[in-house]
Amino acid sequence: MKTSPHLRPAFFLIVSLALLLVAERADALHPQITKLHGKSSESRANSNFGSAVAVTERWIIVGDPNHGQKGFQAGAVHIFNVRNGRYVRRIYGDDTVAGDGFGSSVAVCGNRLLVGAPNRTESASFCGTAYLFDLVSGRQIAKLTPSSPAAFDFFGTSVAVSDDFAVVGAPGADGSTSDSGSVSVFDAKTGDPITFSTSGTLPNPPFKPADGASGDDFGAAVALCGHLLFVGAPNADASAGKVYLFDVTTGVRLRTRTNPGGANSARFGETVSTEGGLLVVGAPTDDEVAGGAGAAYLFDAYTGVQRIKFTDAAGQLGDRFGSAVCVSGGLILVGSEQAPGAASGTGAAFLYDAASGARLEELTAPDGKTNDFFGHAVAVCGNVAVIGASEAGDDVEPAQGAAYFYRPIGGPLPMQTLAKMRDFAPGTEEADFRILRDVGINPDGEAIFCAQLTGPGSGGGTDKGVWHTLEGPVDLAVKSRTDLSAVAIDFNNVRSTALFGPVMNQGNRGIFQSRLVGTGVNGTNNLAILQKQASLPVSSLLRTGTDITQLGDARIQIFREVLQNANVDAVTVSYLLRRGPGGITSIDDTGILSVNASGLVTDFSARENATIGTGASAVDLRQFFGRATAGRGNYATFGAYCSQASGGPSKQGLFYDQIGNSDDGVTALAMTLIPDATGEEFYRTFTGETNTSDTRSIYRAVLTGADVSGANNEGLWDEDGYYQIFRKGSGVADGPDPDGLGGDEPIRPLDENVVVNRILKFWPVGSNGSIALVKLRGPGVNASNDCALFFCDSTENVYVKLMREGDSVCDWDCPKIRNIQRVEVNPQDGRYAIVVGLTGGAARNQALFTGMARFGLLHTQSALRMPSMKLRKGTHYDSGYSQATTLRSILLDESTDRTGAGGKGLKQSLNNNGDLVLSLQFNNGAKELVIGNP
Template identity: 25%
Template sequence: MKVSLCALLTSAITLSSNSALAITPPMAFATYPSHAKTGYSIQGIQDLATGRLGTGAVSPNGDILFEMSVVGTGAAGGRSRALCSNIGFLAAAVRQQSGPLFPTLPGLPANARITAFSSPIVNRTAQVGIYRATVTGTGLNSASNQLVLRCDNGSPGLVARTGVPFASLGGAVPSSFLEVLQQEGANDRVALLYKLRSGVAATNTKNDSGLILMNHAGTVTHSLNREGNASAVVPGDGSPEVYGQFAHAAILSGDAVGFTCKVIPPIGKPVDGLFHTGAVNQRSTLTPGTTPPGVVNNELLGTFTGVTRIGALTLLRATLTKSAATANEGVWNFGGTLLLRKGDDIGGGIKITRIVRIWGVDNGQLLAHVQLSNRAQALILRQVDGNFLTLISTNTPAPEIFDSPTVTVATIQAIDVDPVNGNYVVLASLKGAASTTNQALWVGRTSRGNDTTLQAQRMPILKLRKGRPLFTTNTPWDTVRGITVKPLLDRTGVGARGAAQQITSDGRVLAIVTGDRRVQELVTIVDP
């Protein structure tokens, strides 16, 4: 049998155990944009090369923002880290390096040095990202050394800093930023969940937390959502209440933000409250100690554990009390509709035993990474019609891999979801494949098709597999030896709320691919 070079480049060819030639269906071998590669020089700093790649983020227009270790004579003995981006450039360049702060920023001492970078985010389409940095220097301490910085087509700019008073809060001084979020799309919006220093500007333990909104220049646009201020009330209830300690936040689509915090009534104990702030402030009717919609048997809402977005509305993850351990958690939208619950049957008698992580989509869909009663883990879609569609599951045949009928999904290693169009990426190990081919990456889009006859259009598509050829703008030819995707593992078990995205609204995926000789390369996988 003759196989042309063209066929080799459009089909994966392997030898089965009986030496018969097996040809899998074509998988496109695209040339992926490469942004950094182990040992390769980096624009922006002389005598500096890529070391070990760290965390990063990608935007819908292809902007990337990432941090990594660097090596070379300009790398302080290999202990340096760099913050890099292609925003405003043709290729990724160093924007800041650990060590002496350059350029200098207002209010910082002349000997200020960056010691760490974290939380790169680039959700905005208008070529601007944000990231966090920790600095040391004369007069700086743990309550004044956190920076939120802007990365655009100029020099890094200061968005906010602990230790610097907020005039909009009467001169109160932030001592820490608990969460830093950036809005998706073209809106000029950053949200900071903050903690304030007690004893300054009448700040005490009863008013030292809150949520502040600002633009990327650091100009505050909304600051009323502060502990101790009057809160929005439950519809139909005119009782005056005030905000208590703030807990979680999510930037929504449009001009809105959702958050949870304690609510202090005139009489009684503080309880969790779910809020939505946009054109007007609103509080959801969902309240701990009450029976929420969709449950029976006098079960009560317990703790509000996380929030994210589902379009312009807030999505709540919460526990249930007076409920069996097999059904003691759920997900509701702001209006009180129950969308997902531990114990739900997703089909064939298979039930959800654990909700690992959730993502809302602007069209009203909900995706969830779940543990199932058949001991599998899966990514499932709750469709708008209320039915479940399993997109990928362990212990089942690996999608679009046909070199052996026994190749199954072994473990799900990473998932991320875009909240605008429901683009998703799944990285998983494979069982029944050789060690040289036992990992794969799939993408899909849940906004395709429909809830009935065209569900197949929402299923995962194989994009990259260990053992396949790799072509990038920095690599004419290599072999994929490993794949890494680094989604932000939110402690609240929710995603797509304004933090870093590994997949965008147009389907771009940020991934680290390991080739021969353990060379790592940061690439964007573009959905054609």
């Protein structure tokens, strides 16, 4: 092992539109480079140390397939400490012998190591094997062998491992056809092979593509993340190459990705890597730049859409750009093992920003020589990278191989800064942002947020304000002490004080509330709902103390809830009227109304003492609950006490009202039987409601009756067919059939004896779906795994578990979900975001995940609805023009109300395009609001 005394400058660049900004920070731009070597008491000449590499926040693993300690070309794997690059130990299989090629491939998950020995002769020549190890002790856990070994299978050519699965590729094995190649899946904890359904209804047998052909080399490369398994077949289609996507939990093929460059013998799929919803595929003999110069492609792992094709513009004949690829933490590292580098054919590696595709740096060996094959293997984790140079020599012996360890490295944050604590506040003088909060986003990616100010112009640190991006850059709408005389006639000499409650669910306008002071302002008229429209001044929609003609000149005393419809020109307000004006008394002082962008009241029929419904089902409305829903349609749902028009005691009910029209009615009433009741089971109280995009209600209720106990007294229903989504004390219904054709056991989201204990939060998804966060109880359930997030398709009665505490996370250290901290759901298409706590050290124990609950076909493509990790605490970011720093915390605003109901017209932090607004804190003390699709 050597640490180079000559550190090559690594000028990290970030491209933003047409602007190229270059930084010169010593820590990020001059990473320390340590050269790693293997150890052996035998000759190391032609050992090929560095043929395979992997790295975590704890370990560096380097494969040495021709290592001779156990015999000629027996192989070995060397372990190093990632903190200092020091040598830890050497690992062999318990039965490693000459010719095995042990260490030709390596994969790591936490403290679990998977090693391929593809040349081993077991029951047939070169059939191959693989081995599982515990990295802490170096102990072999299991030996993995193919179910039907045959000569020249080369089982172990590629390997991938997660906390649950170990995957081994055998590109010479009989798969779909003779010698087409295969992959095998094992239990990562025990090494036991996992079998999958072979039902005749499957479109093709597990992990065997129907279009496979002899010589495809299917299994030459594998990449695994969560449920998604990508398998490369670089010789398919006359070496144009293919990559297949499978659900590793079912074996069902989800997609086939052919070479985007066409049939040019590019060997697309010779290398693959996946993480964070991204897929990188190497095509090292692509000829776009020059014959065999190579290329690499970046795809969305879920949709399959190509984002970028990477090439080296200066590439030359036979460079093999794409000979190795790795994606991790928003960085992509591509090896080009025959690129010129420091000398002809030395090799190079190229670092890219995954979000923008910008090249951050070309990495070369400071002491590189011709034909070192630097870039034959690459790995990235966090802020470190390892690059193998499998033919490097002359340090001790020729072609012994080497690996180069770079730290720290970093790229730009994959989101744009919206506002930053201690930066100046636009639209003010001598005032800076002190506290940033209450941020929302609209479908166009425009944002609105509140902030408290500091500085000489901040009113002694008491000023607050609302800012927006409706007109491009961040701009001030209103702040404390702003003169509002131009807002409306009755605002003359009136000023703002506190501002709060911003909502912007529409593409051209946002709303917020302001407390008022000034001429004529008192406790009866000191609150207003203000509106900011693009290119228009701030206007007033409603104000307390103002006569409302439609309510008989009654005056609003309190806005109990203020909602903005997403697709309808309406702001829906739950109100409490002041007693006295307009003849209002305690029996008619609550209700809801809607106003349009002009401030005109467009609906006011839902109010106390009104009759709703017709005939025998008609009821008289009594006291309103003070909450409503106004999601995406022109219907509002609300709760209120009521009594039958014919008389009787007052009870709770849920009701609907069409904005601007006369359609209204009853959704559910207390003391009526619940849908599908099996005995005396009645609604007692309604404890939260929202509505779907086609206006139907989703509601939670507490139950009563002789057949109800504390163990089953809560449920969640969908008004569409009065479908029971969840019931306390009941299990979660089955998931999808693996192939959607029937005949297979459905995927169970939970053990059949685990039941729902509490419904915490819920959101609508489109017209017939929902997402719910629930607490669980039952066998095996404890504080570390008792909370889960589910998607339910109420039309097909199918449930998909999106996340559960205790689930494994796809990252090199393989942490688990410690707790689900925040959830946000866009109700239009079911995009969701989750902030979680992770197991492991405090430096990296928080992360952001995103997913699309409505993506793909419900049955065969449920794996594509799972979340992927987008940001993680402890990640090193270097913008290239400001101080490099590390992410310390992630805060996601939720859109749920006090009952846990979301998607109802409150502010959203996530729009239907996947754009998010977040609050991030960094180790250098910076706190920022950021926006974008990470």
